[in-house]
Amino acid sequence: MKNILYISSSARKYSETSSQHQSISRMLGEQFLTKFSSCIHEVEITHRDLSVKQPAFIDEAFIAAAFAKGVLSEEQRLVLAESDEIIKEVTNADIIVIASPMYNYGMPAVLKAWFDLAIRVNKTFSFDLARGDKPLEPILSGKTLVLLASWGEFAFKKGESQYHLNHLSSHIEQLAPYLGAETFYEIASEYQEFGDDRHKRSKQRAIDDVHKLAQILSAK
Numbered sequence: 001m002k003n004i005l006y007i008s009s010s011a012r013k014y015s016e017t018s019s020q021h022q023s024i025s026r027m028l029g030e031q032f033l034t035k036f037s038s039c040i041h042e043v044e045i046t047h048r049d050l051s052v053k054q055p056a057f058i059d060e061a062f063i064a065a066a067f068a069k070g071v072l073s074e075e076q077r078l079v080l081a082e083s084d085e086i087i088k089e090v091t092n093a094d095i096i097v098i099a100s101p102m103y104n105y106g107m108p109a110v111l112k113a114w115f116d117l118a119i120r121v122n123k124t125f126s127f128d129l130a131r132g133d134k135p136l137e138p139i140l141s142g143k144t145l146v147l148l149a150s151w152g153e154f155a156f157k158k159g160e161s162q163y164h165l166n167h168l169s170s171h172i173e174q175l176a177p178y179l180g181a182e183t184f185y186e187i188a189s190e191y192q193e194f195g196d197d198r199h200k201r202s203k204q205r206a207i208d209d210v211h212k213l214a215q216i217l218s219a220k
């Protein structure tokens with residue numbers, strides 16, 4: 001049995017039947033899940049749609065509760081409840097699939113809010129100054145993180161000329177270990193804002209790559 005946690009975060013929707021102004025990252029997510037499920041039947045998918053159920057922003061009470069020592073008060077337990085639920089989903093997952101648009105060269109606010117609840121001290125990472133200048137260590141391990149992205153411009157992939165402007169992929173890759181992900185894959189559709197042939201080709205290449213990756217990961 002493979003457990004997939006699917007996180008979608010575009011403000012736009014996607015449905016197979018309509019073709020206008022559809023979320024491309026959601027489309028790639030659907031393609032991945034459909035292909036994966038056709039290759040392996042024993043798969044359980046948990047879908048957390050961050051635009052439908054927006055995660056809370058962390059605040060002072062959250063930080064105090066997350067770092068509290070000893071037995072938590074009822075109030076502190078309540079403050080951490082959403083984070084607990086999210087961490088449980090992350091812990092149960094073998095593969096975490098994040099479908100994300102690029103907004104202002106980074107991730108959407110709802111996705112950052114999700115990460116702030118998902119990555120928590122003594123739950124997904126430990127902090128120990130005895131380790132010297134690198135006190136953080138992941139607690140979870142063995143997972144795979146797949147980022148399925150879409151952006152309007154282009155040349156944002158690793159090794160390309162505008163990669164330094166892409167704070168979406170690099171940020172998520174940097175956070176991956178703190179979700180227990182030891183392997184990171186990224187597939188992106190580019191040129192959405194141009195709506196030309198380059199966009200058409202890029203989108204089709206992304207779909208093909210998503211199918212290939214789903215097949216590879218389902219065989220593992």
Ligand SMILES: Cc1cc2nc3c(=O)[nH]c(=O)nc-3n(C[C@H](O)[C@H](O)[C@H](O)COP(=O)(O)O)c2cc1C
Pocket residue numbers: 010011012022023024025026100101102103104105106150151152153154192193
């Ligand atoms: C608020 C907003 C900000 C955006 N910022 C960028 C950006 O910084 N760079 C870029 O290449 N595209 C940007 N875009 C274009 C989106 O990344 C593009 O439309 C992408 O396809 C959105 O993902 P989706 O199709 O899954 O909704 C932005 C779009 C919106 C709505």
